[in-house]
Amino acid sequence: MGRITLEKVSKSFGQVDVIPPLDLTIEDGEFVVFVGPSGCGKSTLLRLIAGLEDVTSGEIRIDGTDATGVPPAKRGLAMVFQSYALYPHMSVRKNIAFPLRMAGMDAAEQERRVTAAAAVLNLTDYLDRRPGQLSGGQRQRVAIGRAIVREPAAFLFDEPLSNLDAALRVGMRLEISELHARLRTTMIYVTHDQVEAMTMADKIVVLRAGNIEQVGTPLQLYRSPRNLFVAGFIGSPKMNLIGGAIAARHGAETIGIRPEHISVSAESGDWHGTVGVSEHLGSDTFFHVTCDGIPDPVTVRVGGEVDLHYGDDIWLSPDTSHLHRFDGQGLRVA
Amino acid sequence: MATRHSRSAARLMMAPAVILLLGWMLVPLTMTLYFSFKRYLPMRGDSLERGLDWVGFENYARFIGSSSFWPSVQATLLIVGGVLVITVILGILLAILLDQPFWGQGIVRILVIAPFFVMPTVSALVWKNMMMDPVNGMFAHLWRFFGAEPVSWMSDASVQSIILIVSWQWLPFATLILLTAIQSLDSEQLEAAEMDGAPVLARFFYIILPHLGRAITIVILIQTIFLLSIFAEIFVTTGGSFGTRTLTYLIFQRVVDSQNIGLGSAGGVYAIILANIVALFLMRIVGKNLDR
Numbered sequence: 001m002g003r004i005t006l007e008k009v010s011k012s013f014g015q016v017d018v019i020p021p022l023d024l025t026i027e028d029g030e031f032v033v034f035v036g037p038s039g040c041g042k043s044t045l046l047r048l049i050a051g052l053e054d055v056t057s058g059e060i061r062i063d064g065t066d067a068t069g070v071p072p073a074k075r076g077l078a079m080v081f082q083s084y085a086l087y088p089h090m091s092v093r094k095n096i097a098f099p100l101r102m103a104g105m106d107a108a109e110q111e112r113r114v115t116a117a118a119a120v121l122n123l124t125d126y127l128d129r130r131p132g133q134l135s136g137g138q139r140q141r142v143a144i145g146r147a148i149v150r151e152p153a154a155f156l157f158d159e160p161l162s163n164l165d166a167a168l169r170v171g172m173r174l175e176i177s178e179l180h181a182r183l184r185t186t187m188i189y190v191t192h193d194q195v196e197a198m199t200m201a202d203k204i205v206v207l208r209a210g211n212i213e214q215v216g217t218p219l220q221l222y223r224s225p226r227n228l229f230v231a232g233f234i235g236s237p238k239m240n241l242i243g244g245a246i247a248a249r250h251g252a253e254t255i256g257i258r259p260e261h262i263s264v265s266a267e268s269g270d271w272h273g274t275v276g277v278s279e280h281l282g283s284d285t286f287f288h289v290t291c292d293g294i295p296d297p298v299t300v301r302v303g304g305e306v307d308l309h310y311g312d313d314i315w316l317s318p319d320t321s322h323l324h325r326f327d328g329q330g331l332r333v334a
Numbered sequence: 335m336a337t338r339h340s341r342s343a344a345r346l347m348m349a350p351a352v353i354l355l356l357g358w359m360l361v362p363l364t365m366t367l368y369f370s371f372k373r374y375l376p377m378r379g380d381s382l383e384r385g386l387d388w389v390g391f392e393n394y395a396r397f398i399g400s401s402s403f404w405p406s407v408q409a410t411l412l413i414v415g416g417v418l419v420i421t422v423i424l425g426i427l428l429a430i431l432l433d434q435p436f437w438g439q440g441i442v443r444i445l446v447i448a449p450f451f452v453m454p455t456v457s458a459l460v461w462k463n464m465m466m467d468p469v470n471g472m473f474a475h476l477w478r479f480f481g482a483e484p485v486s487w488m489s490d491a492s493v494q495s496i497i498l499i500v501s502w503q504w505l506p507f508a509t510l511i512l513l514t515a516i517q518s519l520d521s522e523q524l525e526a527a528e529m530d531g532a533p534v535l536a537r538f539f540y541i542i543l544p545h546l547g548r549a550i551t552i553v554i555l556i557q558t559i560f561l562l563s564i565f566a567e568i569f570v571t572t573g574g575s576f577g578t579r580t581l582t583y584l585i586f587q588r589v590v591d592s593q594n595i596g597l598g599s600a601g602g603v604y605a606i607i608l609a610n611i612v613a614l615f616l617m618r619i620v621g622k623n624l625d626r
């Protein structure tokens with residue numbers, strides 16, 4: 001069980017309010033991702049839940065019981081740190097067994113659980129090595145192993161993949177998702193990488209300066225961002241945000257259109273422009289088009305390879321059924 | 335530094351330093367060895383010009399056969415060991431304390447280092463006359479305040495007094511090295527241990543202490559080298575009496591008080607052997623600790 005509720009939780013460091021009062025419910029078994037730009041308070045929020053920081057006000061409940069003043073060890077949560085935080089002088093086996101040893105579990109049971117965890121994480125051959133003799137990905141797995149042997153109510157991950165290279169990151173992403181599918185334990189995952197957020201989450205919490213901007217499934221956030229910040233943050237490449245006369249024509253202060261919802265034509269369309277830089281990814285091609293009357297280049301996605309070159313004249317037509325409209329406060333207009 | 339050319343250039347440039355160091359060490363060493371096999375009593379008219387008598391191992395036998403030899407080795411080891419234990423344990427505690435954020439941290443840190451800059455002679459004299467004097471010392475006043483009989487430190491607790499004085503001098507060094515080591519400990523490791531359910535003491539023994547392993551070995555190694563040859567502290571306090579005659583002090587007495595250079599030199603060779611035994615011992619521990 002791992003249902004975590006935050007009620008009016010706030011945190012200040014001295015004079016600085018890092019997290020204004022905030023409410024959030026994380027259901028049992030959910031994979032929740034906290035995402036937001038650097039310094040927005042994601043780690044702080046996670047550490048509040050873990051108990052590594054004291055809340056300034058408000059209440060944290062785990063499975064219905066008040067955990068606000070409970071020390072970290074007693075909350076039944078396990079955390080995987082960005083730096084892995086393995087104990088360098090202990091073997092992998094001892095690292096994974098450490099929480100069990102601290103809980104005073106008998107040696108045979110410790111051994112059984114460590115072996116089981118090692119099998120799950122492909123660490124069986126490395127149990128007698130020291131962390132210093134492992135690769136980044138293996139260290140990451142040891143850190144996860146140390147978390148899963150405790151059978152916690154929830155896992156907390158603080159940017160666990162940010163020290164890995166791109167290829168390994170994709171692999172570990174899948175492994176963590178698979179772990180979640182198998183264990184069905186609540187996981188809270190902090191990242192500033194919106195691709196990780198989109199691919200792994202059941203529920204995404206978008207944070208800005210400690211405020212929750214929007215909570216929802218990845219597709220909800222993608223299809224109907226609540227405001228301009230979420231619209232610009234979720235999706236890669238970014239949504240095109242256009243103001244001025246063109247937005248006014250659609251009855252909004254700002255309109256947003258994703259690169260895949262714009263069609264390209266050589267003869268006719270709504271907006272006229274010239275092709276700038278193009279990015280060929282093989283499956284897709286992204287064109288940055290400078291349009292008349294739009295200050296920023298418009299990003300357009302075209303499937304496959306297209307015969308367009310730098311400086312070509314083209315016409316763009318947004319798919320109006322996928323147009324996002326925002327008012328003067330930056331809020332979404334239905 | 336990989337090519338043959340750069341290697342030979344490096345050797346050439348290091349040569350002056352190496353030659354100077356070799357001369358610095360080898361000349362006194364060979365002289366000590368030479369005198370230790372000779373009868374050399376300047377007061378009895380022996381001198382280098384007239385030639386010295388070869389006496390074989392007589393000086394060695396006499397030095398080791400003297401009733402003060404083994405007590406002096408014991409005193410040496412006792413003082414070195416005592417100072418090491420005190421400085422390492424207190425050093426760790428002080429380092430942990432100084433690592434906590436508190437108001438005036440910078441000034442306190444400088445104050446903690448201060449004793450290291452006081453000359454050994456001066457600090458020993460200050461301790462002897464200001465703190466430990468049985469009539470006017472601070473300790474005497476303190477003892478009397480609590481209605482106790484003041485201790486005459488230098489005669490009744492002489493070895494302890496020396497250990498105390500030398501520990502006071504070396505504590506800053508140990509603290510400083512251990513503090514830098516503690517500061518290099520990743521705070522996430524401690525947080526991870528906290529989440530893993532390790533209480534404060536377990537965090538200290540399982541995380542902090544192993545992390546300090548290297549620093550502790552280095553402190554022990556460096557201090558031992560210097561502590562084996564402490565002299566000034568003994569000279570100005572007990573003058574070697576009341577069981578504080580260390581090997582170094584015994585050699586000093588043989589050479590200067592008894593004016594027996596041959597005998598003193600033999601003692602010097604024993605001191606070298608003792609230092610090497612201790613060093614070998616330590617190097618093995620250090621090697622084990624530094625390898626990983």
Ligand SMILES: Nc1ncnc2c1ncn2[C@@H]1O[C@H](COP(=O)(O)OP(=O)(O)OP(=O)(O)O)[C@@H](O)[C@H]1O
Nearest residue numbers: 013016018036037038039040041042043044045192
């Ligand atoms: N101990 C502290 N004392 C004072 N301010 C702090 C402390 N810890 C964090 N902050 C501030 O709180 C804000 C949020 O920090 P936090 O570490 O939660 O950001 P983050 O969202 O995790 O960023 P990143 O993605 O870079 O890790 C930052 O502005 C930071 O400067």
Ligand SMILES: [Mg+2]
Nearest residue numbers: 042043044159
């Ligand atoms: Mg962070």
